[in-house]
Amino acid sequence: MQPPDSATVEHISIYPIKSLDGRPVERVEIVTNGGLAGDREYALFDEDGDYVNGKNDQQVHPIRATYDGETARAAAVTLSTPAQEPRQFELGAVDSDETAALADWLREWFGYPVTLDRNREGGFPDDTTASGPTIISKATINTVADWFDGIDAAGMRRRLRPNIVVSGVPAFWEDHLFAERDSRVQFSIGEADFFGVNPCQRCVVPSRDPDTGDEIEDFNKTFIEKRRTTMPDWSGGDWFNHDFRLMVNTAVPETSWGETIAVGDELTVGETVTADDTPVPAE
Structure with missing residues (x-):
């Protein structure tokens, strides 16, 4: 069955102080460099x-x-x-x-x-090339939580720390939002335009309890094995030199700085274009 080509924004989080707890918001403006207002400010x-x-x-x-x-x-x-x-x-x-x-x-x-x-305009993003909000589906969070005993969906979301969670789509649907390294996927949320750049390379943080810092033994090994065996046909590409990747890093063209996105907005997938045709250079 062909996966749907649109999703609905269910949750938006910003992280006012980088690395500390997030804050849910109903709507947020896109600021300079494509970040969300107040995110990692x-x-x-x-x-x-x-x-x-x-x-x-x-x-x-x-x-x-x-x-x-x-x-x-x-x-x-x-x-x-x-x-x-x-x-x-x-x-x-x-x-x-x-x-x-x-x-x-x-x-x-x-x-x-x-x-x-x-940094009031653009904050301190982890990926300075793809400095827009990160995106993942609710179904992906639920699926990955099921890989580990004792972690529910809310706990997995805290570990992964996405900006935008979308619903109405299957697990790993967000992998539609990136293509090869020399390409970008155009999509929109409400009136704002985005480019999907790459699958986020994960660090040690998701393996740790967000309240205590205690690590799950063999978290990375389990994650990589499960990610590989559940990889949909639409995932992959030359980004997956390893499988410890999840969530999508994005960029926002300057024409959409100042637009607002909100819970309930539709995310619609557009065309895949070469990186040369976008303001986001190829890796």
């Missing part, structure tokens, strides 16, 4: 200028973050850890007294100096 750095994130420090995982604000951009964050009571900090200019207090709070938890930086 802030990031934590150590003294060497490297990210303080789940890949580099497991102490990130026990930090709980909740956000306040009337728009997609968070106005304040409340942080807590198993050793620290919840404390709220305003989010704004990174040279403020409030930010200095937040850095002191984080230093106490990590045991070394941590600074907070901000």
